[in-house]
Amino acid sequence: MTPTETTTDHPPRAGAKEWIALAVLSLPAMLVMMDLTVLHLAVPHLSAELAPTSSQLLWITDIYGFLIAGFLITMGSLGDRIGRRRLLLAGAAAFGVASVLAAYATSAEMLIAARALMGIAGATLMPSTLSLIRNMFHDDRQRTTAISLWMMSFMVGGSVGPLVGGALLEVFWWGSVFLVGVPVMLLLLVVGPLLLPEYRDPRSGRLDLASALLLLAAVLPVIYGIKKLASDGFGWLLIASVVIGAVFAVLFVRRQRSLDDPLIDMELFRNRAFGATLGIMTAATFAMMGLNLFVMQYLQLVHGLSPFRAGLWVLPMTGAMMVGMVLVPVLVTRIRPGYLIAAGMAVSAAGIAVITQVGGSGGFDLLITGTCIMAVGFTPAAALGTDLVISAAPPERAGAASAVSETSNEFGGALGLAILGSVGTAVYRAAMDTDLPTQLAPEAAGVARDTLAGAVAVAGELPAGAGATLIQLARAAFTDGLQATAAVSAIIALAGAVLAAVLLRRVRAGEDVEPNSDDTAAGQVTPNVVAT
Structure with missing residues (x-):
């Protein structure tokens, strides 16, 4: 017998089985984030063994993220059609196989192909997990809590990825960083059919x-x-x-x-809870991802920490975000989502403003404080933004809506890394053009002017006094770049706060804004969805 969901005044509440299933769904989400970070640590080791060309190395590092971004929406829509659990398990199997192929790659071409398959498989995991959460948790407060916990798995994955990768590389070969995902996917394949329900749209056509x-x-x-x-x-x-x-x-x-x-119902973008929230989430990811790039470099190249110790100092920021994720479901029962997101973005802007005051190697405490404030402020946008996006779509389109949400985050992160990276680099190079010692050879001067890492390398080949002077100048120039990047990030965060306060002011938790409606919030009508 095929049960159906119907609209009720009191949606059914999730039980123990659904919360255990949520823990299972969080594992692949955590793993996808880990695989975005661990490779960077393994690059020197795999380069020594596989000897890739510069072009091949670029594809090894980038193709995974490229194909995740390119296939997210297609895979989300495919899950709506063939079944989200079915797609999730197929993707988990493919991801596990591709991870093994990557770990034991014997050539750069083989590693590129394996990373490409991992990217396509990874694109099935995120929208499938989020859309299953949408259909497992019907109670609004429970769903917000579930999404907050699911978002935590991303943070944990991003934070522990460098630590786990660094520990593995201390003992094993470079391919070991890819094998972390294999037991996780095996566990998902075993318990998934037992714990996860199946959902699909019975009225959908072919992809x-x-x-x-x-x-x-x-x-x-x-x-x-x-x-x-x-x-x-x-x-x-x-x-x-x-x-x-x-x-x-x-x-x-x-x-x-x-x-x-x-593939995507374009009418969804006329829904304010959908379109405006996507823009705000993109702005949040833009500001945070772009700034984090400079924070990690500052910890290592200015403050002098090893990659592993720098990764440890990211943990306070992760802890702050986890605290925020716990508080969001409680606060949203008292504060409208738009105002809560706006307040959070304003708090983030304040934290980023603290980072603009970092100066040289003595700004360590300010940097850690600022990043923690920034992180806790972004949690309402991450948790409530995702909840608003998938709640705005009908349940049979939850997979596609989830994928659009993840794609906006991909674009926001990529734009932040590119644009803010360019701002910081431009400020660094301008400062180095002014202060660079004239006695440096043209080639060495060009390397030192290009990046802080290049300046450190050049300084190592100079006499002690000249090398120390160059490093001091380069670190000061990089700090100027960090401050400029933080200033732009703060402006973006404030803009997101204003947008949330204005465009989402009428949206209440658990309600959607109908298309073409500026101020009216309406309850969601849930169409029939096949559930087995």
Whole structure:
């Protein structure tokens, strides 16, 4: 017998089975984040063994994230059609196999192919887990709590990834960092069928392959262009990539409007709780990801910490975010989501403002304090933003809505790394142009001017006094770049706070804003969904 969900005044509350299932769903989410961070530690080791070219090394590090971003929406929509549990388990199996292939790769080409498969498989995991949470937790407060706990798994994965990777590389070979995911996926494959319900839309049609290809052609060039901005600065290749992506995006949108069963229902973007929240989440990810890049470099290259110790000092920020995630479900019962997100973004801006006061090697305490305040302030946007996005979509479209949410985070992070990275780099180079010692050879001067790491390397080849002077100048220039980056991040966070206060002021927890409605909040009507 096939039960159906129906709209009731008192939605059923989740029991112990659903909360245990949530713990299971958090594992692959944590793993996806870990795999985004552990590779960077393994790059020197795999480079020594596989000897990739510079182009191959770029693809080894980037293709995983590229394909996750490119396939998220397609996989989310596919899960709505064939079953979210089915897609999750298939993706888990593929991710485990690809992880083994990556661990035992014997050539750069084999590693690139394995990382590509991991990216496609990873794109099935995030929307599947989040959309299953949407259908397992019908009570609004329980769902907000569940999403907050699910978001914690991302933070834990991002924080412990460098620590776990560093520990493994101390004992084992470079491929061991990829094997961390294998037992996790095996556990998911064993307990998933027992604990996780299946959901799919019985009225959905076939997946439109033309739409999937158009979406891929729209997303990948834009992500590639953003990456080129971060590495090479503004240029014709960036412009061409973005233009190509924009053209395919227009074609994709036009096709969605003409289909009876589109990959993405474009009408969702007319819903304020959906469209505005995506923009605010993008702004939050933009500010945080872009600034974190400079924070990690500051800890290692200015304050002189090893990568492992620098990773340990990220844990206070993770702890602050976890505290925030626990508080959000409680606070949202008393404060409207829009105001809570706005207040959080304002707190984050204050924390980032503290980072603008960091100066040289003596700013360690200010940096840690600022990052903790910033992190706890961003938690309402992360937890409530995700909740608002998936609640705004009907349950049968939860997979696609979840994927759109994750894609906005991917774009926000990529833009933050590229644009804020470019701002910080420009400030660093300008300061070095002014202060760089004239006695340096042109080639050495160019290396020192390019990055702080380059300046440290050049300083090691100079006499002790000259080397110390160069390092001092480079660290001061980098600190100027960190301060400028923090100032821009603070402005972005404040803009997000204003948008949340204005555009989401009428949205209440557990309610949606109907399309074309500015101020009216309406309860959600839940269509029938197959649940087995």
